[in-house]
Amino acid sequence: MKHSLDILPLQSWIDTGDKPLIIAGPCSAETEEQVVSTAHLLANTGKVNVLRAGIWKPRTRPGEFEGIGSVGLQWLKRAKEETGLLTATEVATAKHVEEALAAGIDILWVGARSTANPFTVQEIADALKGVDVPVLVKNPVNPDLSLWIGALERINGAGIKKLGAIHRGFSSFEKTAFRNEPMWDIAIQLKTIAPELPIINDPSHICGNRELIPYITQKAMDMDMQGLIIESHIDPSVAWTDAKQQVTPAALADLLDNLSIRHAASNNPAFDDKLAELRQQIDKLDDQIIKQIGDRMKIAEKIGEYKRDNHVTILQVSRWDEIVQKRVQLARALNLSEDFTVKYLELLHNESIRKQNEVMNTKVNAEV
Structure with a gap:
């Protein structure tokens, strides 16, 4: 905004x-x-x-x-x-x-x-x-x-x-x-x-x-x-x-x-063309990431339904610890910082919990 x-x-x-x-x-x-x-x-x-x-x-x-x-x-x-x-x-x-x-x-x-x-x-x-x-x-x-x-x-x-x-x-x-x-x-x-x-x-x-x-x-x-x-x-x-x-x-x-002053824009057409090409690659990857996150949340909803039907709580601490440990190891191998990886996983986890909570409460409300 x-x-x-x-x-x-x-x-x-x-x-x-x-x-x-x-x-x-x-x-x-x-x-x-x-x-x-x-x-x-x-x-x-x-x-x-x-x-x-x-x-x-x-x-x-x-x-x-x-x-x-x-x-x-x-x-x-x-x-x-x-x-x-x-x-x-x-x-x-x-x-x-x-x-x-x-x-x-x-x-x-x-x-x-x-x-x-x-x-x-x-x-x-x-x-x-x-x-x-x-x-x-x-x-x-x-x-x-x-x-x-x-x-x-x-x-x-x-x-x-x-x-x-x-x-x-x-x-x-x-x-x-x-x-x-x-x-x-x-x-x-x-x-x-x-x-x-x-x-x-x-x-x-x-x-x-x-x-x-x-x-x-x-x-x-x-x-x-x-x-x-x-x-x-x-x-x-x-x-x-x-x-x-x-x-x-x-x-x-x-x-x-000793300060290097850089500019927000370039007057070099070749630079601008190459930058536009790289940004298109970023846009394509971002679209793929968002789609995959959407697919992930659909699976989270199914997990929520399964937990609801079997009277299991949403939060599974041991599972969360396992996710963080494995993904941080992978992130290190890909030269991603641990701080970024943990914050990213926390965002995904919080949205997943919200989705599962929606599913479980929807069932309860429907029965009332």
Whole structure:
């Protein structure tokens, strides 16, 4: 299902040519010297479009550094005057919006914690009515696509047409190498249902450490995201917040130099013809797979009838374990990941149970 957002394309409100939008700067504005010096180093790379810095920092626990406050807006203003970089900061209340706009901040973003609360998003949206300013909306902390879309719709409903999303990953109970799991499938779903919406990747918050950032930035570009927002500090070792995930301006420049930028479409007719041929093969296989799944479900219905007539429960745990074990072995031999195989089998199993449950309940209802 497509969502209709009344928005302007990214290039109409910030011209990056044929390159991705690059937003960079410290996690937190700490001192005027830190902000301005970092801005100059970033501007000197010739690769950064927008200077970012956290002015108000929503923290998980009280007592942690919660941002320098409104005075930091003047530091961003000075940095813009001296470097020509546009500026961006996070807003979480109507007062933040008013102060940021009064200071001439060019781009606002709504943080993950705020996106998770429709009341907060609506307060921000109400403060934005009648204003012509770009707004980026981060995904909520938890993997909830509807909540993300809802926040975008609220901001768009306030008349904001320069609208984009920030993919910063999602919280997960599983311990992995990432601070926040990328869960690329959710970002892909958003891109599919709102194809006109620019999506900016936030590798800093996904990774939680600078070593993984090059991998995620390249992945984001390969996923056709329109830009990056990366935390960069003049000296990350002494940063007041998120020191491990920030990079120096020089390291950022090196990272961007080594980034392979690919395009969503090709101007090469030979390439297009070959791609069309391969896609036809995929379409044919997909049709066959869907038909075979349909045939599988017909057999599942027959199994349901047989279980019903013999008073046997639907769920057979030992049979499910056997299916998973055998199919995972086959998948490994075919170079398919175990994670994909198990998820695929779970989907088939759940649909099979639903079909069998329908058959068994249909018989019972008919007898009543």
